[in-house]
Amino acid sequence: MKILFNKPYKSGNELKYIADSIESGKISGDGIYTKKCHDFLENKFGYNKALLTTSCTDALEMAAILIDVKPGDEVIMPSYTFVSTANAFVLRGAKLVFADSKKDHPGIDEEAIETLITSKTKAIVPVHYAGVACDMDKIMELAKNYDLFVIEDAAQAIDSYYLGKDGLKKPLGSIGHLAAFSFHETKNIISGEGGMLVVNDEKFLKRAEIIREKGTNRSAFFRGEIDKYGWVDVGSSFLPSDIIAAYLYAQLESLEFIQDRRKSIWNRYDNAFRGVLDSKHDITLPFIPSHATNNAHMYYLVCSSIDERKKLLAYLKSNGILAVFHYLSLHESKFFNGKHEGLNLKESDRYTNCLVRLPLFVELGEQEQDFIIKHINEFYKKK
Structure with a gap:
C-alpha cells in the first residue's frame, strides 16, 4: 500500500466553473468567480472585505505595505513558521524579532510577546498554527496598549474560530487589523496556488484595492466612481486569474x-x-x-x-x-x-x-x- 501525504480534493464542479469563466470572456483578475468567492467569504465569515490574491505570500506582502513598514521597524512573529511570514516584512526593510513557541503547541507564546516590544515595534504577526487560534484577546490588548498593528497569518486557519472572553465566537482572520489566508493545494480549501487578504480595519480598504491593482485606482474606475484611472501608489499585480477563482469557488461550495x-x-x-x-x-x-x-x-x-x-x-x-x-x-x-x-x-x-x-x-x-x-x-x- 502506498499512502501519499496529501492529495488535492476535487469537489466535482471545478472544470465546469473554469469553463464558465472562460466562456464569460474575462479570465483575468476580478472576474465573475472572484466576485462569487468574495461574496461567499464575506457572508460566511463576516469579513469586512475579502480580496483574493495569487498567494498567501502576496497577501502578507500587501499587509506589510498597508501598515507602511519601513527600514528599521521591528515586527514580532514566531520563529516556527513558513518563510513567507518573514519575507513579507524583510522586503520592506523590517527587523524581525522572533518569539518562541509554546510548550504545548507550536503557535507563538503569547506570554513572551510583551518582553520583545520596543519603541521600534510596528506589528505583531501571530500565526494560527494548524488552524488553532492564538490567544487573540491577549494579543489585541497588547496591540492597543502599545499602538501596534496585528496581522493574522491565517494561512492554515480557514473555517477555524476564536472563542473570546466576551463569549463571542469569531472566525480567525476577522480579529486583527489585517489577515492573510492560503489556498495552496495542501490546505483545507484549495485552488492550487492562491490566497486572500482580509481587511478588517476600514482605513486600509481603499488603499488595499489600489496596491492590489498595481498601484492604480482601476477598481474605483470599473465601479464608475472616477472617469479615468492612473498610478496613485506603490503596488503590484496581486490579483489571481478568474480561472483560479473558479476552482476555488467549487471548493467553497463544498x-x-x-x-x-x-x-x-x-x-x-x-x-x-x-x-x-x-x-x-x-x-x-x-x-x-x-x-x-x-x-x-x-x-x-x-x-x-x-x-x-x-x-x-x-x-x-x-x-x-x-x-x-x-x-x-x-x-x-x-x-x-x-x-x-x-x-x-x-x-x-x-x-x-x-x-x-x-x-x-x-x-x-x-x-x-x-x-x-x-x-x-x-x-x-x-x-
Missing part, C-alpha cells in the same frame, strides 16, 4: 463536506493515539486550547528526539507511508545567521527537530488510515 470529512479523519487519529502514545512513549499530541476550535488542518506527533523522528519517518516510508516534518526555525536559518539577537528559542527548535505530520486529506480511506495507525503503533512497540 466547504461543509470537506471540513466534516477532515474532522472525522483527525478524530480517528486522535482516538487511536490519545492516552496511548502520549502516556507510554513521551509523545506530544495536538493540543486544542479552550479558546480555539479545530479545523482539522493537520494531525501531528511530536517525538521525544530528532533521532526518534528520523527513525519513525524512515519506518513509515519503508512501509509506503509518506509522513513529513514541518518548519525549520527561522532564527536558525542560513539567511538569518548572525541576525538573531533574542533568547534561546528552545520550543521552536524542539518542534523543528521532533514534529511529524501525518497524511490527512479528504479521500484518505479508513483502511488506509488504519494502516498508518497500525504501523505507528508497531514502531513504538518495537522501540
